[in-house]
Amino acid sequence: MLSMLTLRALRAADRxxxxxxxxxxxxxxxxxxxxxxxxxxxxxxxxQEDYNFVVAEEDGAVLGYACWGKAxxxxxxxxxxxxxxxPRGRGRGIGRMLVEHCEEAVREARGRSLLVETSSRAxxxxxxxxxxxxxxxxxxxxxxxxxxDDDKIVLGKYFSF
Amino acid sequence: MLSMLTLRALRAADRxxxxxxxxxxxxxxxxxxxxxxxxxxxxxxxxQEDYNFVVAEEDGAVLGYACWGKAxxxxxxxxxxxxxxxPRGRGRGIGRMLVEHCEEAVREARGRSLLVETSSRAxxxxxxxxxxxxxxxxxxxxxxxxxxDDDKIVLGKYFSF
Numbered sequence: 580m581l582s583m584l585t586l587r588a589l590r591a592a593d594r595x596x597x598x599x600x601x602x603x604x605x606x607x608x609x610x611x612x613x614x615x616x617x618x619x620x621x622x623x624x625x626x627q628e629d630y631n632f633v634v635a636e637e638d639g640a641v642l643g644y645a646c647w648g649k650a651x652x653x654x655x656x657x658x659x660x661x662x663x664x665x666p667r668g669r670g671r672g673i674g675r676m677l678v679e680h681c682e683e684a685v686r687e688a689r690g691r692s693l694l695v696e697t698s699s700r701a702x703x704x705x706x707x708x709x710x711x712x713x714x715x716x717x718x719x720x721x722x723x724x725x726x727x728d729d730d731k732i733v734l735g736k737y738f739s740f
Numbered sequence: 741m742l743s744m745l746t747l748r749a750l751r752a753a754d755r756x757x758x759x760x761x762x763x764x765x766x767x768x769x770x771x772x773x774x775x776x777x778x779x780x781x782x783x784x785x786x787x788q789e790d791y792n793f794v795v796a797e798e799d800g801a802v803l804g805y806a807c808w809g810k811a812x813x814x815x816x817x818x819x820x821x822x823x824x825x826x827p828r829g830r831g832r833g834i835g836r837m838l839v840e841h842c843e844e845a846v847r848e849a850r851g852r853s854l855l856v857e858t859s860s861r862a863x864x865x866x867x868x869x870x871x872x873x874x875x876x877x878x879x880x881x882x883x884x885x886x887x888x889d890d891d892k893i894v895l896g897k898y899f900s901f
Binding site for chain 1: 771772775811812813814815816817852853855879880881882883884885886887888892894896898
């Protein structure tokens with residue numbers, strides 16, 4: 580049987596897989612996993628428009644997901660809230676596929692930019708390198724944001740039409 | 741009778757005064773007023789800990805308020821969400837009193853910094869000057885954030901112990 584990676588919408592049945600995926604990803608703290616699960620629950624509420632999700636699936640297994648939404652009070656800035664890839668699916672460009680899917684959705688909505696927040700702490704160097712490789716630039720760095728020695732780094736990509 | 745300006749906690753009966761105050765302030769858009777009222781409603785929910793409020797009152801009239809809270813996923817960064825002063829109360833240092841009250845509360849909670857977001861559009865120059873006078877520094881500027889020609893400016897103040 581030919582394996583086939585597909586991107587599809589979020590389903591209620593994904594909740595346990597996505598929670599496990601957040602834990603297995605290895606870089607998220609317990610508090611971050613809890614917020615991630617809250618956002619998944621918010622995304623499953625019928626009629627909500629704050630959070631958009633895309634899920635990467637292969638042979639019935641969920642290998643990653645991304646979540647994005649329009650920034651509060653903005654008419655064209657979007658936030659990339661979460662991108663998580665199962666360790667078993669790493670090195671195959673799944674993260675890149677997910678981010679590119681979000682970018683396309685933002686462009687279709689005539690969004691001007693997509694922002695993503697990350698951390699300066701150990702374990703997040705790969706995240707920073709990942710976004711730089713996708714042409715995101717560091718727009719801001721908030722010293723001692725998460726903890727006294729963990730800065731918040733905001734990366735972003737601007738789209739032109 | 742001697743007029744006496746006092747700072748006190750938020751009460752459910754303040755809701756209409758605060759909504760009027762947000763409208764009368766003149767610089768908030770309708771969307772911003774709506775978010776402001778949502779946050780007031782959240783602040784009035786029993787047991788919530790996301791939003792702290794302080795209200796400035798004189799002779800039974802509400803002249804201003806401020807709202808602040810701990811930043812998500814942070815152990816010591818706080819956000820100053822709203823500061824609004826009634827036009828009739830301007831020029832008396834009420835805004836400064838409100839901000840200083842928030843700063844004291846953040847320091848008491850051993851917070852490291854207090855951040856505030858503002859806009860680059862016309863009508864907000866006074867806001868920027870206000871925070872600079874209170875020793876806030878511009879930490880970041882997100883080009884075209886709110887609209888194509890309206891940047892988000894993040895100011896902040898770091899506390900030492």
